[in-house]
Amino acid sequence: MNETASVVVVGAGPAGICAAKALVAAGLRPVVIDEGLRAGGQIYRRPLVDDGRSATDLYGSEAAKATRLHREFDALLPSIDYRPQTLVWNIADNQLHLTANGVHQRIGFQNLILTTGATDRVLPFPGWTLPGVYTLGAAQTALKAQGCTIGKRVVFLGSGPLLYLVAWQYVKAGGDVAAVLDTAPFAAKLNLLSAIRFDPRLVLTGMSYAARLVRRGVKLHYNVRPTGVDGSQHVEGLNFKSGAKTHSIACDAVAYGFALRAETQLADLAGCPFRFDDRDRTWLPATDDAGRTSCKGIYLAGDGSGIAGADAAEISGELAALAVIQDSGMAADPRRMSVLAGARRRKAKLRDILEKAFPFPQNWFDQIPGATTLCRCEEITVSSVIDTVHGNDLRELNRLKALSRAGMGRCQGRMCSAAMAEILASTQKLKLPEIGRLRAQAPIKPLPLSLHEAGS
Amino acid sequence: MTRRFSADVAIIGGGLVGSSAALALRLAGLSVILMDKGFCGAQASGVNYGGVRRQGRPMGQLPLSQRAHQIWPQLNALIGIDGEYQRSGHLKLARTPEDFAKLEHYAETVKSFGLDLELYTGAMAKARFPWLSGNIAGASLCPDDGQANPRLVSPAFAKAARDAGAIVLEHTAVHAAVHTNDGFALQAGADCEITCRFLINSAGAWANKIAAGFDEPAPLSRIYPSMVVTEPLAPRLPVSLGEEGGGFYCRQVTRGNYIMGGGRGYALADPDFSRPSTTAALSVMKRATTLFPHLAGAHVIRFWSGTEGQLPDNNPVIGPSGTTPGLFHAFGFCGAGFQVAPAVGAILCDLVTSGETATPIDAFSIERFRNMSSQHNEKKGTHNEMVE
Amino acid sequence: MATHHSRPQFQRHFRRDDAHIPFTIDGTAYSGRRGDTVLVAIMSVTGQLRRSEFTSEPRAGFCLIGACQDCFVTLACGTRVRACTTPLEAHMAFTTRESGNE
């Protein structure tokens, strides 16, 4: 009953689409599986129905790329086995376990390219669980895919290139942006100047968002730490410090985040070895330049192998496909591979600089009251996690999860593991790589209990 | 640089058996070193289902189980937390009339132990437990059996032992243990040398290597019970429940999650880690929707499994070595050691301090395997034992 | 019990005039638009999706891309769906009373 595919691509974002395209060009017919309703991934997400907006309305400066990728994917459809709305929730014994529509299926694979993308990296602050507080990605998805803003008057908070972009998209769509609060000092932005030589277009468009926001009268603050959210049932305002000064702003929504974190659960279940990445402050599956892991037949591309952005995802997707082709004994153009590898390295350098311009707020927890919820699923507070660390002299993340319950809920630690790691390391004065990483467990997302095997 | 330790008792394995022995021995005034190759209480003792049940155990285990039954309500005093222990009752279900006959027979056989089993026919069971559905021929309730949270209880015993003065060495695997003139000499971790008068082998699924080192191998195999947990749901299931034959067991914790198990997972390349099998998990989920229609819309959020030692006669090894004075074994609990473990710790303390124990344990002697050929070593338990 | 009469959180900027899709929350009738996810449909008429399990805090989803699992809602038939990744269908009946509680 179980089928075996020669190549399976998980994810139909930029990385997955470019991988599929290169595989088809080599005469292969990949299975392409994506959890989403429509291909495009997060950045080039398409609305469920046409709502009259043009590609430029939806994707701004990236409109041409979005249109091209969508068109390329649509053209691939006859040559691939595309399975949308299908979740891969486990990998075991060279088989993928999938569900679609409440039905369970397995697919064996000879080669697997994981392009599972990323989700927002978030940190807790007082009030972050209240209705009206959303991730930056959520704010953008609401607008892009659904044509809604997350509130009437929105504050944007955090660090990362997305912060200014999404704020600007809100202004353009007619939303009221109350302020943009950057957790990094203004001086950090000067690093962008050295990024210009790697990608002038990206850097200049990026910098222009801040300028345009200011021109529209949006207040920008730097060096910000939020101190609390007003409101008991929903957001009514945000209080924050900028340097030594305290401020409050009336608003009914907050969008925030600190760049992205890679979705690596499937690589973990597949048994890929991980390495610690200083820039992303987390463990990532180890790959070579082309995306090969040390597990035979398993390849990684896109943000799921380390945050590098959509353009880099296109490059690494094609590279991984060429690696599959090469490793299967077919002809893959070695010049193309080395050009792509070079381009990928340049994107990585760019990312290093962006990280300096939009740094992670290292001392975040200095100001976070103990009563703040850390794990939103299990509702475990910061202080109860710290007490568990002290009470048991803990030094390892899985152990902290077991004894505190943080990270044990529905999201499998996606929303709290970055914070847990920072807290454990700083409480015990250890370095992040010394405290280990949360092991992935199947199913990587909740499954209906009533799931049944195909055919039964 | 070598670290040297010496104590009255060294314990290999910081699961619930080893940790509770460490605590009992400390309270009896002996010096104790407790070693684990990983974290204490992170293997079977910390990841099991959490059933605290006497019902269904073979007669020979009931005195031991009764002794444990007295200890569980005292957790707060012993280890500073209640470990979410509650006497919720344990309900054993029979799918077929044959299985129900077995439950009736069992109730008759163990009458003298005072488990106060209540038998229900299928219709009576559904009237008494209205949340129950599906094909049920009958059921047997043990009102004072219950459940607890292994993830909290087992590490807490190790912590209590340490707080009571035991030396606890985690990530310190014992690689050599020899008998000397005045006791034992061990090598452990990267740099530890330990001397002791008494040695306890409570190394769980890994215990046979130690036993074999003292010329008494046991036919110990491994099982990897497969577990599933749901999202938190409204409280509905008041008892811990298991099916005759062991194919399905389930409880709902106070926070609302249903924990359910049945079937077997498998070991990873590193046999210290195991994975639940999807086939087992799906069959457990299917059984759950049949028995509890109110769960039809619920989601499961995680599977897991753990590594447990299995012996061919479904009974553990507990007691003195047959070859080496001063050595005691306690391992091979066949998927049902959580409830009895605190009593096993107490018994090990009896044996070390006085050479005897009031609890009958002859049936668990390692000597019963003396004449068994080694081929048993390879054989996996074939029947679906009752794991809860 | 959700205070679903509280003010709408999300503001529609597009598809305002698209076809109306009727649904109910605890029996009260509302309408979404063609192309809505369940989350957008509910958050465009109310201020929350559900209450948290352990502290009864109001919750309204968080990531909108199926990662945080904060947005599960219950249909009257007992089925639970992840609101941000489930398209709204006509006549969906949501209940804010936990299934299995009665």
Ligand SMILES: Cc1cc2nc3c(=O)[nH]c(=O)nc-3n(C[C@H](O)[C@H](O)[C@H](O)COP(=O)(O)OP(=O)(O)OC[C@H]3O[C@@H](n4cnc5c(N)ncnc54)[C@H](O)[C@@H]3O)c2cc1C
């Ligand atoms: C919310 C959000 C907003 C962003 N906005 C911007 C932006 O405006 N500008 C910008 O430059 N960058 C943005 N980024 C970053 C950008 O999306 C990424 O750099 C880029 O899309 C990476 O491409 P990818 O193919 O690796 O990942 P993705 O585009 O995320 O594609 C991965 C795909 O895999 C699927 N998938 C994952 N796991 C499974 C599974 N187990 N089973 C089935 N399918 C699965 C997912 O559904 C997804 O479609 C954003 C990221 C996020 C998360």
Ligand code: FES
């Ligand atoms: S809002 Fe995060 S999963 Fe739906």
